Amino acid sequence: AQKVTQAQTEISVVEKEDVTLDCVYETRDTTYYLFWYKQPPSGELVFLIRRNSFDEQNEISGRYSWNFQKSTSSFNFTITASQVVDSAVYFCALSGYTGANSKLTFGKGITLSVRP
Amino acid sequence: DVKVTQSSRYLVKRTGEKVFLECVQDMDHENMFWYRQDPGLGLRLIYFSYDVKMKEKGDIPEGYSVSREKKERFSLILESASTNQTSMYLCASSVGGELLANYGYTFGSGTRLTVV
Numbered sequence: 001a002q003k004v005t006q007a008q009t010e011i012s013v014v015e016k017e018d019v020t021l022d023c024v025y026e027t028r029d030t031t032y033y034l035f036w037y038k039q040p041p042s043g044e045l046v047f048l049i050r051r052n053s054f055d056e057q058n059e060i061s062g063r064y065s066w067n068f069q070k071s072t073s074s075f076n077f078t079i080t081a082s083q084v085v086d087s088a089v090y091f092c093a094l095s096g097y098t099g100a101n102s103k104l105t106f107g108k109g110i111t112l113s114v115r116p
Numbered sequence: 117d118v119k120v121t122q123s124s125r126y127l128v129k130r131t132g133e134k135v136f137l138e139c140v141q142d143m144d145h146e147n148m149f150w151y152r153q154d155p156g157l158g159l160r161l162i163y164f165s166y167d168v169k170m171k172e173k174g175d176i177p178e179g180y181s182v183s184r185e186k187k188e189r190f191s192l193i194l195e196s197a198s199t200n201q202t203s204m205y206l207c208a209s210s211v212g213g214e215l216l217a218n219y220g221y222t223f224g225s226g227t228r229l230t231v232v
Contacts, residue, residue, distance in 0.1 A: 006158075009156070035220070035221070043204070043225070043226060044223070044225055044226075045206070045223045047220060047221075050220050091158060091159065095210075095221075102146075102147045102164070102166055102210060103149065103161055103164050103172070103174065104149065104161070104208065104210075104221055105161065106151075106158045106159040106160075107158055108156065108157060108158035109158045109159075
């Protein structure tokens with residue numbers, strides 16, 4: 001069975017602080033995908049990143065960076081120099097490869113509040 | 117761009133009513149999903165379908181059924197709505213297999229259902 005754990009439920013930081021959102025996953029699949037989504041107050045899910053299980057390279061996109069470590073089954077997300085617009089709920093998710101394994105399993109989400 | 121359209125943004129129904137939530141995607145995706153989102157619980161998978169007329173139970177299928185007669189349409193049915201089914205319902209679609217790396221999942225805007 002697939003499982004995604006986001007142990008942090010709420011994080012509050014002051015603008016310009018760096019913040020890391022943790023994600024730990026469990027799966028028996030050898031091929032899988034990991035995702036991060038952002039859900040701002042407007043409610044729509046915004047796709048941030050997708051990672052294939054064969055690609056452990058870390059990724060940086062502007063102020064966002066992701067650290068994927070298969071050895072610890074973790075896929076952590078860091079926001080550098082946070083801004084008020086980063087305030088949202090962030091979800092980590094996991095999916096298998098094909099057919100019945102294609103379902104996307106979400107963590108419970110982390111509510112990030114960035115104060116001015 | 118792929119679009120996933122949910123027929124209603126807001127819906128109010130009475131206890132005991134049969135409720136249909138409709139989802140249509142326009143990109144010939146094999147996979148379609150229904151989730152419900154509740155505060156503190158994240159997104160939980162109700163049902164998914166990886167082919168026409170195929171369906172698989174997700175984590176919380178009780179009280180729900182689904183129908184997928186055509187590839188582009190995936191309907192969620194509440195046979196007899198109850199107040200504990202008041203929630204935000206999100207539909208998603210995706211391609212399968214290797215193409216998932218390129219196209220990921222696409223979510224609809226959600227239907228906020230209130231059962232009174």
